[in-house]
Amino acid sequence: MIAKSMESYVKGSSAIRAMFEEGARLAKIYGKENVYDFSLGNPNVAPPEEIKQSIINILESEEPTFLHGYMNNAGYEDVRNTIAEHLNKLHGTRFTERNILMTVGAAGGLNVTFKTLLDPEDEVIVFAPYFGEYRSYAANYGAKLVVIPPNIPTFQPDLNKLEESITSQTKAVIINSPNNPTGVVYAEDTIKEMAEILNKKQQEFKTDIYLIADEPYRELVYDGVSVPYVTKYYKNTIVGYSYSKSLSLPGERIGYLVLPDELSDFENVVSAATTANRILGFVNAPSIMQRVVADCINSAVDVNIYNKNRETLYNGLTEIGYECIKPEGAFYLFVKSPIEDENEFCRMAKEHRVLLVPGSSFACPGYVRMAYCVAYDTIVNALPAMREVMEEVKKSV
Amino acid sequence: MIAKSMESYVKGSSAIRAMFEEGARLAKIYGKENVYDFSLGNPNVAPPEEIKQSIINILESEEPTFLHGYMNNAGYEDVRNTIAEHLNKLHGTRFTERNILMTVGAAGGLNVTFKTLLDPEDEVIVFAPYFGEYRSYAANYGAKLVVIPPNIPTFQPDLNKLEESITSQTKAVIINSPNNPTGVVYAEDTIKEMAEILNKKQQEFKTDIYLIADEPYRELVYDGVSVPYVTKYYKNTIVGYSYSKSLSLPGERIGYLVLPDELSDFENVVSAATTANRILGFVNAPSIMQRVVADCINSAVDVNIYNKNRETLYNGLTEIGYECIKPEGAFYLFVKSPIEDENEFCRMAKEHRVLLVPGSSFACPGYVRMAYCVAYDTIVNALPAMREVMEEVKKSV
Numbered sequence: 001m002i003a004k005s006m007e008s009y010v011k012g013s014s015a016i017r018a019m020f021e022e023g024a025r026l027a028k029i030y031g032k033e034n035v036y037d038f039s040l041g042n043p044n045v046a047p048p049e050e051i052k053q054s055i056i057n058i059l060e061s062e063e064p065t066f067l068h069g070y071m072n073n074a075g076y077e078d079v080r081n082t083i084a085e086h087l088n089k090l091h092g093t094r095f096t097e098r099n100i101l102m103t104v105g106a107a108g109g110l111n112v113t114f115k116t117l118l119d120p121e122d123e124v125i126v127f128a129p130y131f132g133e134y135r136s137y138a139a140n141y142g143a144k145l146v147v148i149p150p151n152i153p154t155f156q157p158d159l160n161k162l163e164e165s166i167t168s169q170t171k172a173v174i175i176n177s178p179n180n181p182t183g184v185v186y187a188e189d190t191i192k193e194m195a196e197i198l199n200k201k202q203q204e205f206k207t208d209i210y211l212i213a214d215e216p217y218r219e220l221v222y223d224g225v226s227v228p229y230v231t232k233y234y235k236n237t238i239v240g241y242s243y244s245k246s247l248s249l250p251g252e253r254i255g256y257l258v259l260p261d262e263l264s265d266f267e268n269v270v271s272a273a274t275t276a277n278r279i280l281g282f283v284n285a286p287s288i289m290q291r292v293v294a295d296c297i298n299s300a301v302d303v304n305i306y307n308k309n310r311e312t313l314y315n316g317l318t319e320i321g322y323e324c325i326k327p328e329g330a331f332y333l334f335v336k337s338p339i340e341d342e343n344e345f346c347r348m349a350k351e352h353r354v355l356l357v358p359g360s361s362f363a364c365p366g367y368v369r370m371a372y373c374v375a376y377d378t379i380v381n382a383l384p385a386m387r388e389v390m391e392e393v394k395k396s397v
Numbered sequence: 398m399i400a401k402s403m404e405s406y407v408k409g410s411s412a413i414r415a416m417f418e419e420g421a422r423l424a425k426i427y428g429k430e431n432v433y434d435f436s437l438g439n440p441n442v443a444p445p446e447e448i449k450q451s452i453i454n455i456l457e458s459e460e461p462t463f464l465h466g467y468m469n470n471a472g473y474e475d476v477r478n479t480i481a482e483h484l485n486k487l488h489g490t491r492f493t494e495r496n497i498l499m500t501v502g503a504a505g506g507l508n509v510t511f512k513t514l515l516d517p518e519d520e521v522i523v524f525a526p527y528f529g530e531y532r533s534y535a536a537n538y539g540a541k542l543v544v545i546p547p548n549i550p551t552f553q554p555d556l557n558k559l560e561e562s563i564t565s566q567t568k569a570v571i572i573n574s575p576n577n578p579t580g581v582v583y584a585e586d587t588i589k590e591m592a593e594i595l596n597k598k599q600q601e602f603k604t605d606i607y608l609i610a611d612e613p614y615r616e617l618v619y620d621g622v623s624v625p626y627v628t629k630y631y632k633n634t635i636v637g638y639s640y641s642k643s644l645s646l647p648g649e650r651i652g653y654l655v656l657p658d659e660l661s662d663f664e665n666v667v668s669a670a671t672t673a674n675r676i677l678g679f680v681n682a683p684s685i686m687q688r689v690v691a692d693c694i695n696s697a698v699d700v701n702i703y704n705k706n707r708e709t710l711y712n713g714l715t716e717i718g719y720e721c722i723k724p725e726g727a728f729y730l731f732v733k734s735p736i737e738d739e740n741e742f743c744r745m746a747k748e749h750r751v752l753l754v755p756g757s758s759f760a761c762p763g764y765v766r767m768a769y770c771v772a773y774d775t776i777v778n779a780l781p782a783m784r785e786v787m788e789e790v791k792k793s794v
Binding site for chain 1: 398399400401402403406407410437439440441442443444448449452453456461462464465466467468501502504505506507508509512513514515516519530533534537538605645646647648649650661662665666668669671672673675676677678679680681682683684685686
């Protein structure tokens with residue numbers, strides 16, 4: 001018998017499996033190239049060329065028991081130092097290696113952060129629509145997720161509702177900009193206003209409220225938009241970063257946490273987070289990949305490829321009559337379902353071999369997410385199918 | 398403020414940090430080569446030569462978005478299939494890829510197993526001396542660790558005490574053979590007798606009792622001893638494996654779980670474990686390393702190097718007058734402290750620049766652990782120091 005806490009997950013995962021199996025079935029009948037799968041955030045843009053050569057150079061130059069061995073649970077000090085200096089150069093911060101903790105991707109980093117901070121019954125505030133895994137991560141530590149309803153149609157964070165939602169039990173607020181699933185980027189003024197509210201509430205309740213900035217999409221931005229570095233606006237900020245998207249290395253599980261000196265209880269937070277990395281079973285971020293990301297600190301994937309997809313899909317869909325805000329970052333489009341029940345809309349789209357994710361998965365029903373980290377041809381070929389779906393919708397009204 | 402659950406860890410980790418700092422201080426005064434550090438289980442034997450070439454070949458031949466991308470949370474199917482067939486060839490089992498789940502090392506695998514099985518207040522039985530992290534892993538899921546006292550001096554599992562300790566709340570029993578910290582290997586008869594007890598108790602309580610075989614040291618055995626494959630003796634067995642020691646890749650965090658078809662509630666266990674891998678933040682085992690361990694399925698580190706260390710340290714210490722059972726596996730010697738308080742003994746040894754771990758860390762006071770995964774010279778040079786410590790002990794009695 002599995003744990004009771006896992007029973008609902010097992011039920012949920014058979015639904016996801018059913019969706020995958022349906023996709024595979026369609027691919028078998030119509031050919032893989034004729035199924036337009038927008039369901040997964042798995043980067044289709046190759047990692048930068050330098051990655052491969054960097055791995056080979058590191059293998060040729062490093063002593064193998066050092067390269068593949070245990071290091072400090074927080075990661076290699078020189079790697080952490082390289083990352084700190086890179087951030088300082090970009091953002092005018094003053095981090096050192098003691099502010100950086102290498103993690104098993106952003107998902108590992110968030111779990112380390114939650115384990116470090118959260119006691120059962122603590123509250124974590126999140127803005128809908130949000131990445132559904134946050135709910136599981138909070139549940140891992142018995143914490144309560146407090147969801148702020150979506151701010152339609154801009155999907156900017158609703159700061160009035162934030163202020164109302166903070167209680168003496170609020171231990172953390174998660175933000176995710178550039179956002180999955182909307183592609184929205186939070187402007188500097190928004191971050192400033194948010195910081196003001198959090199500072200006021202910290203004083204009011206005499207508590208620490210940590211702002212967790214989950215930033216795996218930081219580098220994927222368009223039209224020259226800038227993403228404010230949150231530690232500069234609010235002292236109790238922890239940044240979670242991942243190279244999954246910026247270097248297209250999601251399978252390698254490599255990322256880091258930024259734990260600034262200004263954090264309340266800084267020494268204990270660092271010590272607890274380093275310990276959490278160990279006792280949660282990560283132990284340390286994969287060793288060779290730590291050295292690779294430091295070696296390739298100035299590399300990035302070609303964002304132009306995603307941008308071309310973004311323009312083509314956004315323009316194509318709005319021209320057909322779909323409603324959608326134009327994303328400024330990440331590789332998702334959050335489209336308004338032309339009928340109220342977006343699950344039914346997903347079913348209709350699937351009949352036309354287009355796979356979408358219902359907004360309910362992000363606590364925002366009535367919308368669907370399209371991940372455009374796919375081949376350009378998939379977008380071009382999916383647009384006529386999306387037009388057919390819209391025509392069907394119009395007929396049925 | 399950090400979580401209350403992390404406070405005791407933070408206190409404990411400052412003690413460990415103090416030990417490391419003391420080691421670093423001694424190394425600074427006397428030179429690194431004159432400090433004999435037996436405290437860490439970090440392999441000193443290099444990974445097999447094939448590993449490096451395998452990584453390069455894989456980089457040259459695999460499409461990079463496949464190689465570094467997301468795959469099924471359980472791991473690449475072909476990798477899991479290669480491992481299943483390898484186990485079948487070695488042990489006469491009948492595993493397929495559906496029985497293998499790739500994990501972030503054995504520590505990741507154990508956390509996935511615990512998350513899958515354990516509800517708060519469930520009991521997990523462990524035999525002292527045991528790897529101290531088991532206590533943290535059980536605590537992560539609110540479970541209670543039930544410790545069976547050490548069976549001195551053989552350190553074989555006390556099966557009478559096992560039988561007495563099983564209750565209706567017992568969800569799992571952990572065994573670790575070859576053992577950290579004793580080097581003991583459990584014989585086939587022991588496993589058979591254990592299986593009989595567990596079967597009897599399952600019937601008595603109408604429960605499932607899972608036997609978790611934590612086997613990172615399986616390949617490190619000496620004198621031709623064989624390590625029984627536990628799934629063949631007891632249906633409800635889950636094996637946790639790691640390449641950290643067999644291929645000297647501890648920093649890379651690569652291992653797997655074996656979930657046999659015969660497990661109670663098999664389909665749900667597999668589904669829950671795959672989900673647990675995701676929601677605990679591992680997501681998947683590092684992708685390139687999955688492909689490397691499959692490519693190097695027949696490789697192993699040179700165990701002769703450890704064996705030479707084992708013989709020299711064991712013979713040297715017993716000749717001086719220390720008491721110790723000769724380990725049959727792993728790379729640890731568990732030595733009886735010649736004075737009752739082994740912490741005091743560790744302090745005395747440190748004065749002679751020998752770093753040991755007190756047995757209390759493994760729930761077995763009165764003993765110390767020496768990790769002999771060190772340079773051969775360290776052993777040769779430490780023996781005179783250990784002789785001096787013994788002479789001091791004799792004078793003080």
